[in-house]
Amino acid sequence: xxxxxxxxxxxxxxxxxxxxxxxxxxxxxxxxxxxxxxxxxxxxxxxxxxxxxxxxxxxxxxxxxxxxxxxxxxxxxxxxxxxxxxxxxxxxxxxxxxxxxxxxxxxxxxxxxxxxxxxxxxxxxxxxxxxxxxxxxxxxxxxxxxxxxxxxxx
Amino acid sequence: xxxxxxxxxxxxxxxxxxxxxxxxxxxxxxxxxxxxxxxxxxxxxxxxxxxxxxxxxxxxxxxxxxxxxxxxxxxxxxxxxxxxxxxxxxxxxxxxxxxxxxxxxxxxxxxxxxxxxxxxxxxxxxxxxxxxxxxxxxxxxxxxxxxxxxxxxxxxxxxxxxxxxxxxxxxxx
Numbered sequence: 001x002x003x004x005x006x007x008x009x010x011x012x013x014x015x016x017x018x019x020x021x022x023x024x025x026x027x028x029x030x031x032x033x034x035x036x037x038x039x040x041x042x043x044x045x046x047x048x049x050x051x052x053x054x055x056x057x058x059x060x061x062x063x064x065x066x067x068x069x070x071x072x073x074x075x076x077x078x079x080x081x082x083x084x085x086x087x088x089x090x091x092x093x094x095x096x097x098x099x100x101x102x103x104x105x106x107x108x109x110x111x112x113x114x115x116x117x118x119x120x121x122x123x124x125x126x127x128x129x130x131x132x133x134x135x136x137x138x139x140x141x142x143x144x145x146x147x148x149x150x151x152x153x154x
Numbered sequence: 155x156x157x158x159x160x161x162x163x164x165x166x167x168x169x170x171x172x173x174x175x176x177x178x179x180x181x182x183x184x185x186x187x188x189x190x191x192x193x194x195x196x197x198x199x200x201x202x203x204x205x206x207x208x209x210x211x212x213x214x215x216x217x218x219x220x221x222x223x224x225x226x227x228x229x230x231x232x233x234x235x236x237x238x239x240x241x242x243x244x245x246x247x248x249x250x251x252x253x254x255x256x257x258x259x260x261x262x263x264x265x266x267x268x269x270x271x272x273x274x275x276x277x278x279x280x281x282x283x284x285x286x287x288x289x290x291x292x293x294x295x296x297x298x299x300x301x302x303x304x305x306x307x308x309x310x311x312x313x314x315x316x317x318x319x320x321x322x323x324x325x326x327x
Contacts, residue, residue, distance in 0.1 A: 030204050030239045037188050037196065083234065112238055134181050134242045137188065 020147055021045045025055045025080035025092065026110075031133070035079065035110075038135055042144040047075070052087030052095070055080065061099050075105060077147055081133075082111040082118065090122055097126045108143065110135065165291055172288070177281050182244030198289055204243050208278055211236045215271055219264075229267065230259035236274070247277040 022044045024035045032048045039046045049055040056062055059075060078096065082089040093107050106128035111118065119130045131139055172178045189196040211232050218229045237252035251274045258266030 028235060028238050028242075029207060030200060030242050033200055033203060034185075034188075034242055037193065041188065041190075085231065112241060133238070134184070134244075136184055 018148070019043060019045050020076040020144060021047070021074055022077045022079060022144075023047050023049060023055060023058060023075045025049045025052065025078065025084070025089070027051055027081065027084045031081065035135060035140075038137055038140040039079075039144070041137060042141050044077075044144055051084055052080075052089070052092040055092060056095060059096070059102055059105075061095065061102060077106050077108065077128075077143075079108040079110060079131075079143075082109050082122070083113075090118075090125065093122060093125050093127055106147065161291075168291075169288060172284055176246050177284060179244045179246040181242065185243060201243055201285055201289075204239055204245070205282060207239055208236060208248075211239075212271075212275060212278065215274075219267055219271060224262075224264065224267075226259050226262050230256060233259060245277075245281050247281065248274060251277055 020043075022039050024032065024039065024046055026032045026035060026048070027050055029050075032050065036046045036048055047058060049058055053062075055078065059078075078092075080089040080092050084092075087095075089109050089111075093109065096102050096105060096107055103126075107126070108129045108131060109122045109127045110131045110133050112133040114132055122130055129143065131143075173182075185197050185200060193199075214232050215229065215236075218225060218232065233252050233255045237249055237256065240246075240248035240252060251270055255267065255270035255274060258270055
């Protein structure tokens with residue numbers, strides 16, 4: 001993993017024993033399937049979205065609509081690819097952080113490219129972590145461990 | 155000469171050669187490690203998805219390069235996709251060609267792009283056939299397997315294992 005912040009958002013640190021619900025966003029079908037498996041193997045419930053707008057819809061952040069059910073859709077973590085056509089992962093991050101309902105939710109950015117300016121930009125916008133693709137099981141286990149506030153071996 | 159031991163050895167060596175020759179990298183191991191009882195066909199599923207996706211992208215690339223006015227941004231977007239997918243499944247050689255392909259797109263170098271396209275098609279068909287061979291032989295239940303080996307080219311050194319219609323019962327790695 002390239003970079004991370006402390007998990008201080010108390011709203012979003014979970015009770016141990018709870019199953020985290022992760023929203024994974026990636027335009028690439030193979031990567032979606034992989035990240036889903038990686039997360040399932042780390043005992044997470046997973047919803048996938050193929051682009052930013054769909055992700056926002058699921059989070060109940062589509063502008064002009066108040067989705068009463070999904071206002072608190074109980075998503076504990078968003079993990080998104082950076083390079084996506086249309087809305088990039090960075091833009092998705094911004095929209096989440098600008099919303100009143102979802103701004104505390106941790107957002108992890110993934111990218112196949114290790115570009116320091118890109119990483120800094122995302123961290124400055126409030127990303128929880130930046131991860132390099134292809135993701136490894138150990139990276140995801142570490143991530144979910146931290147999310148569930150457990151004692152993890154580093 | 156225990157046929158099963160030979161077969162296991164062949165399979166092991168064949169797989170190892172794919173890594174050794176750079177067709178596959180560590181990421182493919184990661185994929186294999188993700189496979190478990192809840193998802194016993196995971197590797198085949200993901201790789202099959204990759205084949206479908208790659209073929210679609212190769213068609214798009216061929217199409218894009220045959221246009222009079224080549225849209226290099228669109229071309230690059232497709233190569234980026236292929237680069238990502240191939241990296242995700244550990245198809246190293248394809249990934250490597252995609253890197254130089256992207257450079258040619260950036261430079262708007264038509265010749266370079268055409269050359270890269272040809273290379274990537276070649277690498278794709280090679281790794282596809284090798285992986286299909288691997289899956290054919292590995293398709294098995296946890297313990298007992300009936301392996302029907304017909305026309306499978308698995309050579310390692312001097313041992314040429316090209317048996318037609320030999321059916322073997324036993325356990326395979």
